[in-house]
Amino acid sequence: MNNEPSTYTIDWQKLAREYNKKLHKRLAREPSKDYQYQKLGIPRFPSNLELRDYQQEAVVNWLKNKGRGTLKMATGSGKTIIGLAIATELYQKITLQVLLIICPYRHLVLQWERHCRDFNLNPICAMTSINDWQKILSNQLYNIASGKQKFLTIIATNSTFISDGFRTQLKFFPAKTLIIGDEAHNLGSTRLEASLPRNIGLRLALSATPQRYYDDLGTDALFDYFGEIITPEFTLADAIKKGALVPYLYYPVFVELTESESFLYAKLTKRIGWILSNNPNLEHSDTLTSLLTKRSRLIGSAANKLEALKDIMKNRLETNHTLFYCGDGNIENYHSRYRRQIEAVTRILGQELGYRVNTYTSDNTLEEREQLREQFENKELQGLVAIRCLDEGVDIPTIKTAVILASSTNPRQFIQRRGRILRPHPGKNHATLFDMIVIPPNLDRETWEIEKKLLQKELNRFIEFAELADNALGAKQKLLELEARFS
Numbered sequence: 001m002n003n004e005p006s007t008y009t010i011d012w013q014k015l016a017r018e019y020n021k022k023l024h025k026r027l028a029r030e031p032s033k034d035y036q037y038q039k040l041g042i043p044r045f046p047s048n049l050e051l052r053d054y055q056q057e058a059v060v061n062w063l064k065n066k067g068r069g070t071l072k073m074a075t076g077s078g079k080t081i082i083g084l085a086i087a088t089e090l091y092q093k094i095t096l097q098v099l100l101i102i103c104p105y106r107h108l109v110l111q112w113e114r115h116c117r118d119f120n121l122n123p124i125c126a127m128t129s130i131n132d133w134q135k136i137l138s139n140q141l142y143n144i145a146s147g148k149q150k151f152l153t154i155i156a157t158n159s160t161f162i163s164d165g166f167r168t169q170l171k172f173f174p175a176k177t178l179i180i181g182d183e184a185h186n187l188g189s190t191r192l193e194a195s196l197p198r199n200i201g202l203r204l205a206l207s208a209t210p211q212r213y214y215d216d217l218g219t220d221a222l223f224d225y226f227g228e229i230i231t232p233e234f235t236l237a238d239a240i241k242k243g244a245l246v247p248y249l250y251y252p253v254f255v256e257l258t259e260s261e262s263f264l265y266a267k268l269t270k271r272i273g274w275i276l277s278n279n280p281n282l283e284h285s286d287t288l289t290s291l292l293t294k295r296s297r298l299i300g301s302a303a304n305k306l307e308a309l310k311d312i313m314k315n316r317l318e319t320n321h322t323l324f325y326c327g328d329g330n331i332e333n334y335h336s337r338y339r340r341q342i343e344a345v346t347r348i349l350g351q352e353l354g355y356r357v358n359t360y361t362s363d364n365t366l367e368e369r370e371q372l373r374e375q376f377e378n379k380e381l382q383g384l385v386a387i388r389c390l391d392e393g394v395d396i397p398t399i400k401t402a403v404i405l406a407s408s409t410n411p412r413q414f415i416q417r418r419g420r421i422l423r424p425h426p427g428k429n430h431a432t433l434f435d436m437i438v439i440p441p442n443l444d445r446e447t448w449e450i451e452k453k454l455l456q457k458e459l460n461r462f463i464e465f466a467e468l469a470d471n472a473l474g475a476k477q478k479l480l481e482l483e484a485r486f487s
Helices: 012-021 024-028 053-064 079-094 106-118 134-146 164-170 184-188 190-195 216-226 236-241 259-278 286-300 304-313 341-352 366-377 411-421 445-467 472-485
Strands: 068-072 098-103 124-126 152-157 177-182 202-207 248-256 322-325 357-360 383-386 401-404 431-439
Touching: 012 053, 012 079, 053 068, 053 079, 068 216, 079 106, 079 177, 079 202, 098 106, 106 124, 106 152, 106 366, 124 134, 134 152, 134 164, 177 184, 184 190, 184 202, 184 216, 190 216, 202 216, 236 411, 248 304, 248 445, 248 472, 259 286, 304 341, 304 401, 304 431, 322 411, 341 357, 341 383, 357 366, 366 383, 401 411, 411 431, 431 445, 445 472
Parallel strands: 068 202, 098 152, 098 177, 124 152, 177 202, 248 431, 322 383, 322 401, 357 383, 401 431
Antiparallel strands: none
């Protein structure tokens, strides 16, 4: 843990003991007679909210950890609520003055804003032109310092947070500021980590996957700033058992490469194998990353996935609330106007099958995304076709079915996506996931030895997910048969 001195003294063990005795249920149902809580902007626990036991435990353990720590919890487990509950408790006990929330995307800023308003907060959203927020932030920080204002909440995107306009304000943040890093694994990058303010002592990181992929130094820097992972870690199995996520059915769909795709796959795999065999302890290099990325795109955009998609959907044309995850690659020998996988998928679903869909990508404005979300929820659209922008933080709990045509080897993406699909919603008793898995082509013996190691890592993830499914026996058996075939 980072041992930077605090500018104030707090009896953290006392705070933890007092909080542990408190019944939020009773507290929430007793409206405060204090006028300050009737004003917008002062933290107040929502009257219609009751923390789950693991959320309560997380608050207690963060307090015991002296106001620092990282929450590693499954997507959909309510990390946002825990963060706001901590801020509310700190306001009541130590008169916390500022809540600073950092998250990677603008749509997450808007989601945090909605949750903040449930806690009676009136946040400044810093995600667009500096003219929209800098003067307001400066004035409110002055009001905090002069005692004219009791509490300030600001939510910023990562890019705004590291901008010069925002950084010039950080020195004016008071000691009693809580910084919350959402999807905090992003904050381990060199530039973002270097920008984290050392004058702010109260720190909370939120992520289902705090460890950075192929970046031990970034992971260490993240934990050094925010603090180590605190209990309880809340897994996917825990979330389903506690009702934080819904149960699911899992159907692996095997897809073979075409002849030309197989040739290119073998060529790339041979080069990957050559690098790894000459550097057995190598985990990362620019050349290796480039080759793995090319191969991942080849797998992600395999042409036969389009036929598999038709097979899946031909008996599901009356369904709604379906999400289609695509890769960013091109389909081999496909219609020149619809060569990108997302375009080809949208064309097949919309024009050929008559399934009402639209694309949901980073090209859409925030207003367009919100409109698409509403159309999806009220069934004007039966499905959304996305690439990556639904991987982190987006809350569309009405999703009942997902068809994954492409995914990276990064375990974070795998974890984020499955959590996204399993969020609970009224009338949603379970979710269904179709996962397209490319079967490797025949390779020469030397290349195959390397390939087996890469394939095993992938299969382990799929088997882990299959084990928690309601149809675990059938799903796992199918994967084990594939594993035996290539062992």
